[in-house]
Amino acid sequence: MSIASPAPQPAAALGAILERHDRRPEQLLQILREVQEHLGHVSDDIQAHIARELHLPLTRVRGVVGFYAFLSATPWGRYRVLFSDNITDRMQGNMDLLDHLCRRLLLEPGHPSEDGLVSVDTTSCTGLCDQGPGLLVNGRAIPAISRERLDLIAELILEGRPVTAWPAELFAIVDNVCRADMVLDNDLDPGDAVRAALARGDMSQVEQAANTRSWREANVAPPQGPLATLNEIRSANLRGRGGAGFTTAYKWESCRNAQGEQRYVVCNADEGEPGTFKDRVLLASHADLVFEGMTVCAYVVGAGRGFLYLRGEYRYLLGALEETLARRRRDHLLGRDILGTPGFSFDIEIHVGAGAYVCGEESALIESLEGKRGIPRNRPPYPVTHGYLQRPTTVNNVETFCAAALIAAHGGDWYRATGTPKSAGTKLMSVAGDCARPGIYEVPFGTTVAELLAMSGAEHTQAVQISGPSGTCIGPDEFERRIAFEDLATAGAFTVFDESRDMFEVARNYAHFFAHESCGFCTPCRVGTTILAATMDKIHDGHGTPYDLEEIATLDRVLNQSAHCGLGHTSCNPTLDTIKRFRPAYELHLKDLDFEPAFDLDGALRRARQMTGRDDPGAHLTTEPES
């Protein structure tokens, strides 16, 4: 290619993308995401073109562009810098760093520079809390941001160097495995688990599974083939690692018994819960184990197709994951007649998300896989009977599939020997925040919070946020509690706050997270999370009263009782937990008054002051009593 060759023509790039996705409506999100990546935005005209090519109404395309944070109809600049804004990033000074970069680039956050070169903004947790603060440049993740690294980044941007030609060390993300156990230390070679599952018997039951109401009725002989492996998953007492702790064998069995001509296996790699990054490590260094678990699942439930839904923030893992899939196809671990077993055909496709935490909710994830706005569905029916394209679908977390692969290879008894009677196996914990050694700790279920704090070198700990904002915040009197489904259930986040932290600010950060990520489908969450965030800001600004704390309790009740999905249900958890355990942190911000007008007289004059350029005492009004 000569240096003089023209920049890629938008039309040609677009045509190729549409072609590659067969112009299928289910691929709409994937198409838009790729166009965004190529052209920096998806203009109105291109949206209209895509709508025509896919035979979709323009409203459908616009609705999707408007839903996902990483898609936009207007240009964001040739470089789009997004600072991760989890509480851990805040604690590591991301706001000062953002200011620093903005000053270097002479721009304001949220507004592209006049020459259209660059924009700087924030985004929800990017899953780099163990090596934060993190940021994304044109979707590529950069860890461990410092002033020095930002100076380099500013130079590269001003010089106009393409991100693909930036020094590789900027993008070096490490695993930080601090404790490994059965999953991270596994001794499996690619194919071992699938071979073990196949060795348990022949395929005769694959076909029977599809159309019998219950395999128990249909099969009196001792379980063979898929059923034998299902039995191992059952006896292992495997429960989902994505948060809800659903019994995996029951889910697989329901999917297997559901009527439908095609079944699907979906791996939930959306990992959006702030403070969680263990799936990142599994996908980066144990992708074979993940795919192995999905293939075993496909064998058990009788699925022919699988999806890995990768969060947009982990886009940088896509290339390596695709290579692993290609190798597995070459090794007959995917594709037709896997390992020479007639009728056992399964393949996996990767879909990349585009910045929407709610897409981690399994039915929203399925909507997103179908190329739509990620709105959680009405349930029942559940995905096991009516999932992708209304067909039976098993959705599991990345870590659940890893455990399933181990169980297929080593058996349920072996697996159950680790952990507690009610919580078998290990849990990968994403430890971050105020501790000496942040990273991944794979611990047997039953490990106490205190033990994890000691392992990670945390001192003077004030609080631990277990399982992210949608989980639980606990104080020192509860550090003897155990990581287990029967005590502290968790999807894996373990964020440590020492005594120097203002727990009110922690809760305020989380309140904004939920407001930003609410899908907006249901009234309580769409409006309630917005009111909650505004109330927390009001308290922060020194205008809060005890009345506001009561209002928060009301919001919590309403969200708990009536929100449509888990996001809304849990969105008040961090606020309520911290009010309960760290009330003094709130009281410091509150006024003594019982009532404070919601209307801020002085604040209302802010615009006028800006317009007139005045800031003298005469341009201020006060509701404070004169002292």
Added chain:
Amino acid sequence: MSTSPTFTLDGREIPFEAGQTVLQAALTADVYIPHLCYHPEFKPHGSCKVCTIKADGRHVSACTWPARHGMVVENATEELDDLRRTLVQMLFAEGNHFCPSCEYSGHCLLQAVGYDLQVETAGFRHFFPVRPVDASHPEVWLDLNRCILCELCVRASDEVDGKHVFGLSGRGAGKHLIVNALSGRLADTDMAATDKAAEVCPVGVILKKKAGFRVPIGERPFDREPVSAQAARYAPRPPARHREED
């Protein structure tokens, strides 16, 4: 002998047909459960949450929750009505609802449910969002200030009119109604005043031009009787193209 299956709602026995949800069965039996995003001619949507009930002790949306034989449902309890009042306050706070000047006063379901539940205070600080009015179309105008995002117009246009005139974009508090035209103007869509989508809006967003204030005050649907006394009017029925005038 076959008896039809039933569940109890606040102690009263409600029969239902297979496939009906709690709300559909209750309305068929002329028993009222507050609702906003539900419409008798459409598949339930489950987004406003005003129909929240307790079914066998669990909070669920009556409009989407399948009726089951022997189920015990709580509906008109103080706890649930309190929840509904808060949800109605949230919807009022989120949009710009100036009832005295709204042509749909007396017809509006949001207003009717608010009166019926005796929502007497604002409850929350109002958002006062800036939302445009679209008067571009010769026959129909849109006052988006009043939109409660129930998606009924979207569903009507998709499912009955086959036109896809309406859709939703944005998310969270930024969620908003859009129309199917590159210009974003209703005039540039296929919208017609005779569309189903022109008559399903429960609030005063989609209004026909040249027909304002036709029904005198005192004779409007919710002047005559509170919405809770009109349950049977909302019993499920197949989609009809033209609604009798209320």
